[in-house]
Amino acid sequence: MKAFGKILGLVLLGLLLIIVALGFALSHLFDPNDYKDEIRQIARDKAHIELTLNGDIGWSLFPWLGLELHDASVATLTAPNKPFADLQMLGLSVRVLPLLRKEVQMSDVRVEGLNLHLTRDKDGRGNWEDIGKPAPAAPGTETPVADSSQPGTDASQAASQPLKLDIDSLTVNNARVEYNDEQSGQQFSAESIQLSTGPVHEATNIPVKLTAFLGTNKPVMRVKTELDGKLRYDRVLKRYQFEDMRVVGEASGEPLQGKTMNFSASGQLLVDMAANVAEWSSLKISANQLRALGEFRANSLDKTPQISGGLSIAQLDLARFLDSIGHPLPAMAPGSLSKFEMVTRLAGTPTSVAFEDLKLNVDDSTFSGRIAIEDFAKQALRIQLKGDTFDADRYLPPKSDEANGATAARKAEVKGSEDSALTASGDSPLPDAPTQSGWSTSKLLPIARLKALDLTADVSFGQLTLSKLPIQNAALKANSKAGVLTLENLSGGLYKGTFAANGSLDVQPDVPRAKLQTRINNVPVEKILQSQGQTPPVTGLLTLNSNVTASGDSQRALIQSLNGTASFVLNNGVLLNANIEQQLCKAISTLNRKTLSGAPQGKDTPFNELKGSLVFRNGVASNQDLVVRIPGLSVKGDGDIDLRVLGMDYRIGITVEGDTRPMPDPACQVGKNFVGIELPLRCRGPLELGAKACRLDKEGLGKVAAKMAGNKLSEKLEEKLGDKVSPELKDALKGLFKR
Numbered sequence: 001m002k003a004f005g006k007i008l009g010l011v012l013l014g015l016l017l018i019i020v021a022l023g024f025a026l027s028h029l030f031d032p033n034d035y036k037d038e039i040r041q042i043a044r045d046k047a048h049i050e051l052t053l054n055g056d057i058g059w060s061l062f063p064w065l066g067l068e069l070h071d072a073s074v075a076t077l078t079a080p081n082k083p084f085a086d087l088q089m090l091g092l093s094v095r096v097l098p099l100l101r102k103e104v105q106m107s108d109v110r111v112e113g114l115n116l117h118l119t120r121d122k123d124g125r126g127n128w129e130d131i132g133k134p135a136p137a138a139p140g141t142e143t144p145v146a147d148s149s150q151p152g153t154d155a156s157q158a159a160s161q162p163l164k165l166d167i168d169s170l171t172v173n174n175a176r177v178e179y180n181d182e183q184s185g186q187q188f189s190a191e192s193i194q195l196s197t198g199p200v201h202e203a204t205n206i207p208v209k210l211t212a213f214l215g216t217n218k219p220v221m222r223v224k225t226e227l228d229g230k231l232r233y234d235r236v237l238k239r240y241q242f243e244d245m246r247v248v249g250e251a252s253g254e255p256l257q258g259k260t261m262n263f264s265a266s267g268q269l270l271v272d273m274a275a276n277v278a279e280w281s282s283l284k285i286s287a288n289q290l291r292a293l294g295e296f297r298a299n300s301l302d303k304t305p306q307i308s309g310g311l312s313i314a315q316l317d318l319a320r321f322l323d324s325i326g327h328p329l330p331a332m333a334p335g336s337l338s339k340f341e342m343v344t345r346l347a348g349t350p351t352s353v354a355f356e357d358l359k360l361n362v363d364d365s366t367f368s369g370r371i372a373i374e375d376f377a378k379q380a381l382r383i384q385l386k387g388d389t390f391d392a393d394r395y396l397p398p399k400s401d402e403a404n405g406a407t408a409a410r411k412a413e414v415k416g417s418e419d420s421a422l423t424a425s426g427d428s429p430l431p432d433a434p435t436q437s438g439w440s441t442s443k444l445l446p447i448a449r450l451k452a453l454d455l456t457a458d459v460s461f462g463q464l465t466l467s468k469l470p471i472q473n474a475a476l477k478a479n480s481k482a483g484v485l486t487l488e489n490l491s492g493g494l495y496k497g498t499f500a501a502n503g504s505l506d507v508q509p510d511v512p513r514a515k516l517q518t519r520i521n522n523v524p525v526e527k528i529l530q531s532q533g534q535t536p537p538v539t540g541l542l543t544l545n546s547n548v549t550a551s552g553d554s555q556r557a558l559i560q561s562l563n564g565t566a567s568f569v570l571n572n573g574v575l576l577n578a579n580i581e582q583q584l585c586k587a588i589s590t591l592n593r594k595t596l597s598g599a600p601q602g603k604d605t606p607f608n609e610l611k612g613s614l615v616f617r618n619g620v621a622s623n624q625d626l627v628v629r630i631p632g633l634s635v636k637g638d639g640d641i642d643l644r645v646l647g648m649d650y651r652i653g654i655t656v657e658g659d660t661r662p663m664p665d666p667a668c669q670v671g672k673n674f675v676g677i678e679l680p681l682r683c684r685g686p687l688e689l690g691a692k693a694c695r696l697d698k699e700g701l702g703k704v705a706a707k708m709a710g711n712k713l714s715e716k717l718e719e720k721l722g723d724k725v726s727p728e729l730k731d732a733l734k735g736l737f738k739r
Contacts, residue, residue, distance in 0.1 A: 039057075048076075050074065053069065055071030067092055068091045071087075078130045084116065087115070089110070090111055091108075091111075106167040109171070110171045115178075119181075119182070124183060167197075169197055170200060171196050173194060174194070175190075175194075190213070191215070203234050219253060225247060227247045230243045240271045242268070243268055245269050259323075265283070266282075266284045277297070277301065278298040278301060280295065280296045283295050294311035294346075295309050297309055306347075307349065311344055316341075318340035319338060332397070333393075341360070344358045352374050353373050381454065382456050431686070438645075440554060440555045450483060459476045467532070470495075476490050487516075488502060497523030497524070497541065501516060515548075537575070538574065540571055544567070547564050556644075568614070570607075571608070607628050607635075609627070610627070619644040620640055620641070621640065624638045632656065635652060646687045649684045650683040650684070679696075681694045
């Protein structure tokens with residue numbers, strides 16, 4: 001028995017030596033390079049590819065079935081002269097005996113100089129779509145039909161259990177992938193690809209490291225990137241994981257405007273095809289100064305994926321970050337957008353995203369609510385936010401040099417008229433009508449963006465500062481579609497009063513058209529003027545209703561095309577530095593033919609009510625029903641306000657309503673003859689002067705004097721005639737003298 005075992009061992013050893021010898025003989029005596037044509041034909045018949053072998057084939061047989069291909073290329077049978085892939089060298093070896101157990105045990109797999117060229121032609125067909133398909137049949141020939149009765153075509157055999165893959169390592173050096181879409185002209189490339197892995201075994205962690213240079217032509221972009229982590233897969237469970245994944249890189253190109261962005265992303269990736277779920281947990285993202293944490297989950301991968309998760313962006317200087325990636329913000333107030341922080345819950349699909357439960361800190365403001373893009377292609381933006389305080393003015397661009405120049409010229413003109421008015425004693429001529437507009441011709445609207453804007457916004461603020469006006473409990477509702485921006489509501493409290501506005505802006509025509517309706521109730525008018533840097537000529541509580549239209553893309557164009565109507569009431573106010581009483585005194589002294597004892601001094605004029613209506617025609621507001629109620633006086637007027645130059649031209653009539661209280665100068669004491677007499681004033685000059693631009697209308701005063709003379713003659717005639725003549729004759733004589 002012992003001898004039998006010894007003999008059996010010697011036999012097995014002999015067989016092993018014979019197999020090794022045969023393998024050595026086959027690998028050294030058989031040269032596969034002599035059979036390149038047969039190999040190419042097998043590739044055509046079995047794999048349906050055109051294989052070109054320009055270099056040598058190296059091989060070994062046992063115990064490793066080794067193969068090395070040099071300078072080879074692959075094409076489809078439909079385009080055999082246009083290779084879609086070529087390589088400098090492919091080297092691999094497979095253990096022979098495990099193949100009998102349907103196990104693939106490979107040593108190191110090396111790929112050198114792989115070039116993959118993918119092209120989609122003008123008809124939208126890719127050059128890779130014919131890979132593995134047989135060549136088109138020649139005319140007059142029949143395409144062979146596979147016999148399903150043959151053993152090799154049994155469906156159950158084709159669906160046998162998968163091979164077990166076992167590779168010591170995979171190395172790809174200096175590979176390149178290029179994609180060209182002739183329909184769009186888009187090109188993508190991945191160059192200098194370096195891929196290395198550790199042992200590749202199913203259900204174990206596989207170290208992976210990949211580096212590449214990525215590029216695209218529309219826009220021109222270049223990205224250097226490196227990826228590493230541990231890959232784990234289970235083909236039976238259809239579960240794939242990338243643990244401790246980390247991507248770092250550097251990007252540059254047209255979108256960055258010559259700037260460079262350094263970025264990184266890390267986390268744990270999981271794709272479970274059986275459950276149709278993908279997850280990215282422990283997410284960390286950085287891009288220059290930006291730092292973010294989060295997690296994402298996608299469900300229903302077999303249908304329309306539904307994305308959910310959370311994202312937190314740490315506080316950063318947003319203005320500085322945007323500048324570092326080539327997107328500097330327009331000029332704003334210093335320090336604007338220097339503090340930005342966000343926390344949100346995400347929900348979305350491949351075509352949309354929503355930031356739910358949003359908490360947003362911007363400088364000194366805090367917002368909460370929701371922001372969503374309902375359709376990426378249409379840029380459909382939906383905003384629902386509630387903020388505490390927000391100063392919108394600090395984010396608006398400063399005035400242009402042209403606008404500043406126009407404003408300076410306007411102020412200089414007003415200052416000259418004001419100095420003249422303040423030093424006048426009532427005898428100086430009327431101020432000249434203003435000529436400087438002060439309105440800017442700079443473009444106001446981003447027309448292209450507004451035409452493409454699809455927006456629905458509902459925003460509220462505890463306090464909103466807009467055009468230097470502090471608006472309490474402000475509410476804004478607006479929407480934009482197909483180039484028409486609609487302001488549904490802008491309302492709030494203003495200096496203990498209220499205001500509301502609505503309107504629309506249509507940018508579809510060559511010249512944009514605007515409509516606006518405003519309602520202001522009990523707002524101190526002096527506060528509004530002071531907020532705009534103006535010295536108010538009047539105080540009082542303003543109630544205003546207006547409905548106007550305009551067209552253009554600058555302040556000047558909008559004002560010059562202003563049309564519509566308005567009505568206003570100013571209650572319990574004061575005409576500051578007004579000379580109404582002075583002008584009245586001057587008029588009465590003139591009619592009394594007396595000389596004032598001293599120069600009248602400036603004095604405010606209180607009033608109970610100032611009201612009227614306006615009709616706007618191409619920037620000029622016509623007011624034909626001005627009424628001012630002053631104790632003891634009735635003031636009426638009519639005239640125009642030229643908004644193009646902010647000038648006014650008014651005729652004012654002051655009527656004494658029976659108040660004969662002492663006047664400041666004996667020369668202008670009011671007698672009974674002055675009761676009911678309308679004394680005329682003319683007001684002309686910059687609108688900012690208010691009543692300081694008013695002067696006694698001497699031409700009109702002459703008519704008043706003639707009328708008063710007629711009244712006196714009528715009184716004397718009444719005394720002389722008494723009852724001696726008929727009433728008809730008395731009336732005729734009175735009318736004669738009053739003409």
